[in-house]
Amino acid sequence: MGLKLYYDLMSQPSRVLYIFLKQCKIPFEEHKVVLKKGEHFMPKYEEINPFQKVPALEHNGFKLIESVAILRYLCREFKVDDHWYPISSKNQARVDEYLEWQHNNTRLHCATYFLVKFLIPMIKGKPARPENVTKCEGHMIECLDQLENIWLKNKLFLTGDKISIADIVGACEVEQPRMAGFDPREGRPQLTAWLERVAEETNPHYDEAHKYVNQIANNYLGIPPHSLSLLQCDRKSLQT
Known part of the structure; x- marks a missing residue:
């Protein structure tokens, strides 16, 4: 099987x-x-x-x-290189540290912004409430700034000098709000360089996986969310 x-x-x-x-x-x-x-x-x-x-x-x-x-x-x-999820207890704990943190931070705030700004308005066929978007964007910006100034401070990747599963998890979440017209890279040189490193380490697969994200992000400006058919799905489609 x-x-x-x-x-x-x-x-x-x-x-x-x-x-x-x-x-x-x-x-x-x-x-x-x-x-x-x-x-x-x-x-x-x-x-x-x-x-x-x-x-x-x-x-x-x-x-x-x-x-x-x-x-x-x-x-x-499976036999994978040790840097993905190190055997060393302390190094593994660093990876786990981010993976546990991200549930209520990177994932929560980037996904919520995407839902409120883009997906829910598309499903309902009417614009999002500005106050809701502003609130969600504020939480997301705070989280992105923590990635920039804490997690990526003096490091090439989230948990050290080598890529780990934490970096793929983090990068895929950070890419999501681009579909709602928000550029997480703007004003964040550390985060920008990190995303580029993650993509470089995992391409061509990174670009393959983000083909729909890139397509929607590139077409977003000036196009009402409800006209983008790629995302015609129910809100209950939230992922795990």
Whole structure:
């Protein structure tokens, strides 16, 4: 049966796993779950993930539905370079430190801004409330500034001088608000250089995974969100 990845590249965690598997040359079957078609709500997929979200992994009948848990599992089960998730207890703890922090910071605030500014208005067919956008943007900016001034201070990557799974997780979340017209790189040279390093270390897979993000971001200005058909999916499509 081997390894199966259920994913949609519109999902940040899906992009993380896609990039990691490709970069580490771990063979897997690609099972695309198209969110805009509601395929994650189909009974067949509910058997894979009862929460009806992406991504999900199946390995010889063993199923996992949380992206961070999946990353750690892949690092244990397959032969990958040590820098991704170090064997050293202290170095591994540094990676875990960011992975735990990001749930209520990078992921929460970048994803919420994207939802409030772009996805919810597109679904409802009417503009977002400016006060809601401003509030969410403020939280996101504070988080991005923490990446710039704390996590990336005097470091090439989030946890040291070598790329780890934490960097792919962080980068994919930071890329998401670009689809809502926000440039996280502006005024943040450390963050900008870090994103470039992550892309350089993982290309061509990084660019492949972000093809829809780049397309929507490039077309966003001057186009009403509800006219962008790539994201015609339900709010319940939130990823894990």
